[in-house]
Amino acid sequence: MSGVLSSAGRIARREVVLEASGRELVTVVPPFVLAAVVLAGLGFGPRPEVLRAVAPALPWLVVLFAAVPMARSVAAAERDEGCWHLLRGLVSPGELFAGKAGALALWLTLTWAGTAVLIAAMLDAPLRAAAVPAGVLGGVGLAALVTTFGVALAGAEKRSGLLSVLLCPAAVPVLLAGAQAGTAGVNARPWLLLLVAYDVIALAVAWAVFPVLLEE
């Protein structure tokens, strides 16, 4: 088990180094987040009660849309730059999945957190504390999902469109539970438990199908 974690950590570190050097996501995601929050403020109007009502769901909508360009880093970018076979030969499918999903969970959670901070600052609609664990749990579940779809669609021509179509229904539980867990006056506990269950199922299914997806 420690070998798997060590290899997965090496893959995840490589992702972080690649992002630090290539700045592929940094140039795409923050401007997208900023635009989404500004447009949401304009679109929903100036009334504070309306903004506070939509605020818990808004970070999740942004994360779901941002997940589409992020998915390229899972396998498509590796294939385009001739590294996919190397990774497949270098580590086991489980290690590759864990490393890629771990890095993706970090990007998704950071995106959620950044959006939440912007919403609090620009729309004066801060999220409650229970939204934070929901942000982490949702990020993990979505990372498992996006990693799996990212590999499955790596060679597809209409990758982005297909990913959106697949991601929308599969990620609905995260959207609903994440939004409810962050809504004032709602008991967060059952929604957090739903997110835990979603993570367990998503990780188990992804772990099981990942080796099959790697076969050509």
Next chain:
Amino acid sequence: MAPPADAHAGIDARLVLEGVSRSFGRTLALAPVSLRLGPGAICLVTGPNGSGKSTLLRIAAGVTKSSSGKRWAAGSALYLRPGDGARHAQTPRQAVDFVARSRGRDGVEEALDAVGLRRLADTPVGRLSSGERARVTLAIALVWSPSVACLDEPTAHLDPAGASAATDVTARLAAEGTAVLVATHDEGFLADLADARIRLSRGRLELAP
């Protein structure tokens, strides 16, 4: 079926292919091929474009499943084309170091030296020429030191000095016990070092002339 090219019969095998073939729909990319390579064997695969060289190498490395037949490799197998193995945002040193750490090996600087990349070791791969990227691939193969190395056109994009480095890397891999399968159009490449040479034509195995 053409007779198998048996480079190191009677020795412990690193790679055994028994009647492997590959079809894409109704198109036969590779007719059944049998091959057995022992430790340190170098086998050249030649043939015109579309003859099935890359398909054979990919099956041998385990990155593509064969439609029929059996493949067996002792330990890790590597398939690399020139320029493979390093992301554009990585530096050669980062790319080689990642492989070395993953394999629990040292020798990053030595590998970069061996392919003449020390000067460019910290330049992002995306800024290197295709020949320089091909050298990064060779350094990765060297530091990986797999049981089976399948090198697809390793001299493509390389100048004479680079081709010489490719020869040295292949020889060093073989000396360390790696079974090396090399697809090439360069008839002179590894001519003195190869233990076996097979030729493919339209997906079918022909013996070397």
